[in-house]
Amino acid sequence: xxVITIEGTEYKxxxxxxxxxxxxxxxxxxxxxxxxxxxxxxxxxxxxxxxxRCIGIASVGCSVFSYExxxxxxxxxxHGRALAVATGAKRMRPDSVLMTYQGDGDxxxxxxxxxxxxxxxxxRVTCIFVNNAIYGMTGGQMAPTTLLxxxxxxxxxxxxxxxxxxxxxxxxxxAPLQGAAYIARVSMHDAKHILKAKAxxxxxxxAQLEDKGFSMVEVLSNCNVNWHMTPQEGVxxxxxxxxxxFPLGVxxxxxxxxxxxxxxxxxx
Amino acid sequence: MSDERVxxxxxxxxxxxxYRAGCKAYFGYPITPQNEVTEYMSAHIWEHGGTFIQSESxxxxxxxxxxxSATGARAMTSSSSPGIxxxxxxxxxxxxxxxxxxxxxxxxxxPGLGNIAPHQGDYFQxxxxxxxxxxxxxxxxxxxxxxxxxxxxxAFILADKxxxxxxxxxxxxxGQMMEPVDYASMPWMDPPDKSEWQLDEFQEGRERHVLTxxxxxxxxxxxxxxxxxxxxxxxxxxxxxxDEYLTEDAEVLVVAIGSPxxxxxxAIRILRQEGLKVGLFRPITVWPFxxxxxxKYADSKRVKAILVPEMNWGQMIEDVKLAVLxxxxxxxxxxxxxxxxxxxxxxxxxxxxxxxxxxPNTLWHVS
Numbered sequence: 001x002x003v004i005t006i007e008g009t010e011y012k013x014x015x016x017x018x019x020x021x022x023x024x025x026x027x028x029x030x031x032x033x034x035x036x037x038x039x040x041x042x043x044x045x046x047x048x049x050x051x052x053r054c055i056g057i058a059s060v061g062c063s064v065f066s067y068e069x070x071x072x073x074x075x076x077x078x079h080g081r082a083l084a085v086a087t088g089a090k091r092m093r094p095d096s097v098l099m100t101y102q103g104d105g106d107x108x109x110x111x112x113x114x115x116x117x118x119x120x121x122x123x124r125v126t127c128i129f130v131n132n133a134i135y136g137m138t139g140g141q142m143a144p145t146t147l148l149x150x151x152x153x154x155x156x157x158x159x160x161x162x163x164x165x166x167x168x169x170x171x172x173x174x175a176p177l178q179g180a181a182y183i184a185r186v187s188m189h190d191a192k193h194i195l196k197a198k199a200x201x202x203x204x205x206x207a208q209l210e211d212k213g214f215s216m217v218e219v220l221s222n223c224n225v226n227w228h229m230t231p232q233e234g235v236x237x238x239x240x241x242x243x244x245x246f247p248l249g250v251x252x253x254x255x256x257x258x259x260x261x262x263x264x265x266x267x268x
Numbered sequence: 269m270s271d272e273r274v275x276x277x278x279x280x281x282x283x284x285x286x287y288r289a290g291c292k293a294y295f296g297y298p299i300t301p302q303n304e305v306t307e308y309m310s311a312h313i314w315e316h317g318g319t320f321i322q323s324e325s326x327x328x329x330x331x332x333x334x335x336x337s338a339t340g341a342r343a344m345t346s347s348s349s350p351g352i353x354x355x356x357x358x359x360x361x362x363x364x365x366x367x368x369x370x371x372x373x374x375x376x377x378x379p380g381l382g383n384i385a386p387h388q389g390d391y392f393q394x395x396x397x398x399x400x401x402x403x404x405x406x407x408x409x410x411x412x413x414x415x416x417x418x419x420x421x422x423a424f425i426l427a428d429k430x431x432x433x434x435x436x437x438x439x440x441x442x443g444q445m446m447e448p449v450d451y452a453s454m455p456w457m458d459p460p461d462k463s464e465w466q467l468d469e470f471q472e473g474r475e476r477h478v479l480t481x482x483x484x485x486x487x488x489x490x491x492x493x494x495x496x497x498x499x500x501x502x503x504x505x506x507x508x509x510x511d512e513y514l515t516e517d518a519e520v521l522v523v524a525i526g527s528p529x530x531x532x533x534x535a536i537r538i539l540r541q542e543g544l545k546v547g548l549f550r551p552i553t554v555w556p557f558x559x560x561x562x563x564k565y566a567d568s569k570r571v572k573a574i575l576v577p578e579m580n581w582g583q584m585i586e587d588v589k590l591a592v593l594x595x596x597x598x599x600x601x602x603x604x605x606x607x608x609x610x611x612x613x614x615x616x617x618x619x620x621x622x623x624x625x626x627x628p629n630t631l632w633h634v635s
Contacts, residue, residue, distance in 0.1 A: 053471065077361065085332065088335025090335075
């Protein structure tokens, strides 16, 4: 463990900012889970030792300035196009590690086509999909993942399935595509789940590093400000409502499939 | 004759020009009349160490090119008019981030689906910006299969020299026709070193590289704008290119690009046999546009009038008018619907203009 000296006294370092984060303070709202999500991603990148070959793709939404916070090469791209840009970069530089960081509007509305096709081509890129069921940056409009009955500035009477359809289940949609290597939905509502989220993000990067295919982690995340809740009410909403509509779990695991095939071969 | 002389289609020649320029990525979506580019790339780019993806859309293709270009590779996409409209969003970001890349527009007839016949309706879209915001594309306009290859090759050089997207603006006729091409003027080359700004896997021991097009503070955005504008002003001074044919003694100057400039050649040959002094001024860069070179003809006592034939409702003629500054009458001859000019379409109005430089049938009024 590292030791630092402050004014002549030695201290053991028991916690520090991950190397893959810059020292720029987060600009996210109080209670928002983006900061924690950034931190666990950076920890995973540090642990895998890939910081200096990571290329990040910042999308449009609250995370538009994510390039200010991650300490590696970054490009900020048009709304919804992150996975297309990641595709072009990865094809030219297969030894780099590509991460897109996208919200629900970016990935599941304006960028749906880019998302589905990058997954279907099995692009060796890792997508972090932050689902908070609302458009945060533009001030709380309805997202494709907004829950039924949820009031937003563009669904003031609550989301009505008859008029605007149902919350999009991206993990369930993408998992059956053969290009997908690892697809999981995690939640940020308590410490236990945050640790699980970190483990899933690590697996997602491993899928890329082991050349298995496309990987995505859908992160259920708090937007208490636009949900008009306290941070505590927000995480409770994730736990009680969001996870009911968006069940947590691993939707695609290439290693498990490979192991099952191997077992079947040995038995059969 | 060079060993590298081959007989081929314009769209195929463009690919060969790209390979020789070191293009390693082509991402595109099929659309007529430029399918030969996508097909030829899918078959041959591998032989040159490159990569091809048939993208899910034009939108995805231009963004894939953005990603490839951001890593320092030479990358191109191509399309035809409706597809180029879809690429405009990406081009705006690419211009602001100063990413060098090449896009070719084999223009077809619009608006809407229009048809697949050659047209020049995308001149405004190409030379005045196209997408949102205040930016320009370096734009080269070929009129032969040789130039299809050469201008793609040159576009890569210009794009890297200026860190700016470059467009090759051609039309269905030039893309589809076959002619001999000599590649001796296009030696195989590698892209220049871009390690100062490219995104890559060699970040150990260097500052990270960030490419962005957002400056929330208008004061910062103004600085970013000024940097772009300064570049565009230098481009206007240093990169204007044009070609002239029998202009030394011309009394009527025809200004044309693309396939109409080919028909103009034929028309001039017919008229010269009649002793009529007609010449062709052909802009090669339509952005930056050769205003000064055309203005010299407008200032010449010898020149009676200027004629602009276009396969559209009058687009390049606005730039010609800006160059001429009302010093000489400017005439316009149009072809619509994807129809192509015949030499007679030009010879008859030119004879009339020579008799009466203010000939009302073709005189262009700004209204």
